[in-house]
Amino acid sequence: MDINLSAEDLAFQDEVSQFLEEHAYKPGEDYNAWRMNWFKAAAEKGGWDVPKWPKEFGGPGWTPNQHYIWERETASAVLPWDLPFGVGMLAPVLMRYGSREQQDRFLPDIRARKVNWCQGYSEPGAGSDLASLKTKAELSQDGTTYTVNGTKIWTTMAHIADWIFCLTRTDDSGKKQEGITFLLFPMKDPGIEVTPIITLGGAHTVNTVYLSDVKVPVENRIGEEGKGWTYAKGLLQHERTGLAGISRSLVALAQLKENARSIKRGNASLMDEPAFKTKVARLEVDLQALEFTELRSLASAAAGAAPGPESSILKLKGTEIQQRIQKLTLEAGGLHSAAWGAKPVGPGFAKGGMQGYLSSRAYTIYGGASEVQRDVIAKNVLGLKRSK
Numbered sequence: 408m409d410i411n412l413s414a415e416d417l418a419f420q421d422e423v424s425q426f427l428e429e430h431a432y433k434p435g436e437d438y439n440a441w442r443m444n445w446f447k448a449a450a451e452k453g454g455w456d457v458p459k460w461p462k463e464f465g466g467p468g469w470t471p472n473q474h475y476i477w478e479r480e481t482a483s484a485v486l487p488w489d490l491p492f493g494v495g496m497l498a499p500v501l502m503r504y505g506s507r508e509q510q511d512r513f514l515p516d517i518r519a520r521k522v523n524w525c526q527g528y529s530e531p532g533a534g535s536d537l538a539s540l541k542t543k544a545e546l547s548q549d550g551t552t553y554t555v556n557g558t559k560i561w562t563t564m565a566h567i568a569d570w571i572f573c574l575t576r577t578d579d580s581g582k583k584q585e586g587i588t589f590l591l592f593p594m595k596d597p598g599i600e601v602t603p604i605i606t607l608g609g610a611h612t613v614n615t616v617y618l619s620d621v622k623v624p625v626e627n628r629i630g631e632e633g634k635g636w637t638y639a640k641g642l643l644q645h646e647r648t649g650l651a652g653i654s655r656s657l658v659a660l661a662q663l664k665e666n667a668r669s670i671k672r673g674n675a676s677l678m679d680e681p682a683f684k685t686k687v688a689r690l691e692v693d694l695q696a697l698e699f700t701e702l703r704s705l706a707s708a709a710a711g712a713a714p715g716p717e718s719s720i721l722k723l724k725g726t727e728i729q730q731r732i733q734k735l736t737l738e739a740g741g742l743h744s745a746a747w748g749a750k751p752v753g754p755g756f757a758k759g760g761m762q763g764y765l766s767s768r769a770y771t772i773y774g775g776a777s778e779v780q781r782d783v784i785a786k787n788v789l790g791l792k793r794s795k
């Protein structure tokens with residue numbers, strides 16, 4: 408694709424940057440009111456609140472260059488808090504496989520950020536091998552209602568979510584990929600218990616969700632019974648593309664260099680130390696290579712293609728790069744990064760360094776672990792076959 412920006416692209420870049428400046432959060436402002444106004448204003452620009460949605464569903468219908476510009480401009484801005492599960496993950500599934508009724512019922516609230524969704528895929532015995540999931544959904548005799556029983560784990564933000572999209576087993580007689588059914592239900596339904604899991608970095612983002620006799624009307628099933636695996640896989644590819652975080656890494660890398668320059672080493676700085684400089688240079692080269700891969704993926708998306716198995720390359724390399732940036736930031740902060748608590752010790756950027764580093768361990772696990780991405784790349788991108 409052509410990444411030379413045309414006069415129209417440059418005008419668009421100015422428009423985006425002006426929008427971000429005009430709608431930036433002002434200290435003291437009511438955060439929630441600002442957040443909702445930001446999305447409203449972005450919607451009024453013609454789908455800027457849902458940049459990746461197709462035009463027929465209210466998206467902006469941008470060219471690849473415009474997507475590229477949006478990503479780069481927004482990476483260094485403070486954007487309103489947003490979860491990926493509704494707009495980025497469930498919405499594409501609804502658009503492709505949901506009925507017109509389901510689209511009309513769920514998409515407007517997803518778009519308006521009125522309803523928070525969470526993702527009920529993983530189970531205690533089904534993570535990488537997701538298809539072995541056991542949460543059972545039994546259809547009533549009259550064919551109106553499913554009764555769901557089982558346990559979901561690592562469910563991000565389940566404690567604040569209003570609804571869950573959930574993979575359930577409706578048949579275990581055939582291949583494990585068959586007999587999986589994709590259901591949607593409210594988190595306040597009777598029979599749902601959410602308990603927190605506190606991760607290494609000390610944060611509460613993930614949960615265990617216990618489902619006991621949860622009743623789900625058949626209208627809340629996406630597509631056909633037993634075909635959920637197909638829908639779930641499509642969603643994972645959208646999830647993986649979104650996890651690469653390339654624009655954010657470009658900003659974080661620039662910040663890392665600035666931080667390293669502020670650490671004095673005699674007459675020079677940490678950034679001048681060959682060992683450190685080499686690691687930063689390697690990171691920079693890898694990030695640039697990934698940026699080009701992302702541009703290719705944007706070009707095919709703009710030509711109408713859904714993300715394919717190449718999204719595993721973006722996920723794998725993107726998350727490894729994010730971890731390397733966190734690790735070098737930790738190194739640059741040295742001992743000060745280990746300070747745990749509200750009071751900063753040493754250079755300002757070192758605050759929370761250790762928590763950030765520990766939390767970043769999860770990047771190469773969620774959305775499918777790195778080993779699994781390598782498997783997908785080997786089979787579906789490189790076309791390799793397992794030797795007998």
Ligand SMILES: Cc1cc2nc3c(=O)[nH]c(=O)nc-3n(C[C@H](O)[C@H](O)[C@H](O)COP(=O)(O)OP(=O)(O)OC[C@H]3O[C@@H](n4cnc5c(N)ncnc54)[C@H](O)[C@@H]3O)c2cc1C
Nearest residue numbers: 526527528529534535561562563769772773774775776778
């Ligand atoms: C912070 C965080 C947030 C998450 N949020 C969600 C969420 O919102 N919703 C949700 O459904 N899930 C979520 N997950 C779950 C996540 O998708 C799983 O943790 C992930 O798929 C790995 O599964 P597992 O933890 O069961 O590990 P396992 O599958 O047991 O894997 C353990 C190790 O074995 C390796 N391994 C497994 N199979 C293979 C293989 N075939 N070849 C080579 N190596 C292999 C893995 O790479 C890994 O290193 C989250 C996880 C984390 C850490």
